Amino acid sequence: MKKQIKILIVDDFSTMRRIIKNLLRDLGFNNTFEADDGNTALPMLKNGDYDFVVTDWNMPGMQGIDLLKEIRKDQALCHIPVLMVTAEAKREQIIEAAQSGVNGYIIKPFTAATLKEKLEKIFERIQ
Amino acid sequence: MSEQQESLISLDKAKELVTLLECGQVEMANEIITNIQNENSDALFEKVGVLTRQLHDSLEDFQLDTRIESLANDEFPDARERLNYVIEMTDKAANRTMDAVEACLPIADSFNDRIQQVMPNWKSLMSRDLQLGQFKELCKLLDDFLQVSVSDADSLRQYLTEILMAQDFQDLTGQMIRRVINLVQEVEVKLVEMLTMFGEASKPLNKSADEIKKVSGIEAEGPIMNANERVDVVDGQNDVDDLLSSLGF
Numbered sequence: 001m002k003k004q005i006k007i008l009i010v011d012d013f014s015t016m017r018r019i020i021k022n023l024l025r026d027l028g029f030n031n032t033f034e035a036d037d038g039n040t041a042l043p044m045l046k047n048g049d050y051d052f053v054v055t056d057w058n059m060p061g062m063q064g065i066d067l068l069k070e071i072r073k074d075q076a077l078c079h080i081p082v083l084m085v086t087a088e089a090k091r092e093q094i095i096e097a098a099q100s101g102v103n104g105y106i107i108k109p110f111t112a113a114t115l116k117e118k119l120e121k122i123f124e125r126i127q
Numbered sequence: 128m129s130e131q132q133e134s135l136i137s138l139d140k141a142k143e144l145v146t147l148l149e150c151g152q153v154e155m156a157n158e159i160i161t162n163i164q165n166e167n168s169d170a171l172f173e174k175v176g177v178l179t180r181q182l183h184d185s186l187e188d189f190q191l192d193t194r195i196e197s198l199a200n201d202e203f204p205d206a207r208e209r210l211n212y213v214i215e216m217t218d219k220a221a222n223r224t225m226d227a228v229e230a231c232l233p234i235a236d237s238f239n240d241r242i243q244q245v246m247p248n249w250k251s252l253m254s255r256d257l258q259l260g261q262f263k264e265l266c267k268l269l270d271d272f273l274q275v276s277v278s279d280a281d282s283l284r285q286y287l288t289e290i291l292m293a294q295d296f297q298d299l300t301g302q303m304i305r306r307v308i309n310l311v312q313e314v315e316v317k318l319v320e321m322l323t324m325f326g327e328a329s330k331p332l333n334k335s336a337d338e339i340k341k342v343s344g345i346e347a348e349g350p351i352m353n354a355n356e357r358v359d360v361v362d363g364q365n366d367v368d369d370l371l372s373s374l375g376f
Contacts, residue, residue, distance in 0.1 A: 013218075014218070014222075015217075015218060015221040015222065015225075018221075018222070018225055019225070022225070022228075022229070057347055058347035058348075058349055063347060065345070087349055087350040087351070088347055088348060088349075089351045089354065089360040089361050089367075090344070090345070090348065090351075090359050090360050090361075091359060091360065091361060091370060092344040092345050092359065093344075093345045093347075094361065094367060094370055094371065095370070095374065096345045098371060098374050098376060105367050105371060106364065106367075107361065107363060107364050107367050108350070110364065114364055
């Protein structure tokens with residue numbers, strides 16, 4: 001797992017962004033950036049050669065699921081792994097996310113161990 | 128047809144009507160029919176009158192209920208402010224806690240670093256294999272360590288107290304939320320009163336609300352509060368993992 005990869009954390013609550021940022025730092029990922037919804041995230045992704053996206057689902061403006069679809073539609077971005085970290089727990093939603101090309105799905109509230117496990121799994125698949 | 132149903136014309140009157148028509152007394156026959164019609168429409172008018180009065184009274188009561196006015200003008204904006212305050216308080220508490228945690232982490236790290244520094248000489252000492260020079264070095268390191276530890280322990284205690292104190296949001300936001308719950312309850316009662324007043328009209332509305340709910344299967348819903356009562360949601364991360372692996376993940 002390359003620790004210097006550039007990660008974008010997308011969540012409308014600054015507290016949750018901070019928690020994820022801290023957990024990622026604990027795992028050795030220091031190169032993290034933040035956005036508060038899909039509309040803010042998308043231009044950042046287009047201009048910023050990001051390697052990884054962690055996103056919430058339920059946000060004002062552009063929701064996480066739509067951000068995921070936009071990423072998969074864009075030739076320049078479609079290779080970026082997307083990890084969904086959300087309180088959305090309906091089966092239909094998880095299936096929708098899977099079919100839209102999500103790489104991992106974590107249900108809030110979550111633990112540091114779950115985040116670590118899912119990240120490792122995603123990187124394992126990519127390499 | 129049920130037996131209780133009243134016929135619009137009595138048997139006697141009908142017989143009389145037939146006799147009159149048979150005798151060719153059309154004028155009198157028409158009079159009988161007109162009388163019967165008037166009787167019926169009088170009853171109808173009376174019923175409409177009663178209903179109109181009821182509706183009028185209900186609307187009057189409704190308007191006179193100043194509570195509704197104060198709900199709309201004062202209490203709802205107030206509730207909105209309270210809920211915003213809850214978001215603010217929880218945000219502040221979370222940040223206060225995280226500030227303290229972030230300040231504790233380097234202390235834990237430096238604690239670990241210093242132990243690692245002392246360890247080699249300490250191990251030698253324990254296995255009676257320490258030169259005098261090394262012993263002096265060990266004493267110096269230990270002395271530094273002890274001195275720093277005193278102030279570090281003090282800082283840790285302060286940060287932990289800070290984390291403890293930050294939890295007071297639970298009490299304060301709890302009180303705020305309870306007031307909003309009471310308000311919602313009161314509005315619920317008023318709404319039920321309104322629905323009873325306009326009884327029938329509410330039924331089709333209910334149905335369409337249900338239909339709207341059904342359509343939006345992937346609409347964001349936020350945290351699920353009664354997960355074990357619902358079949359359409361997963362129960363924790365293990366369920367998610369199972370579902371995803373069943374999809375070939």
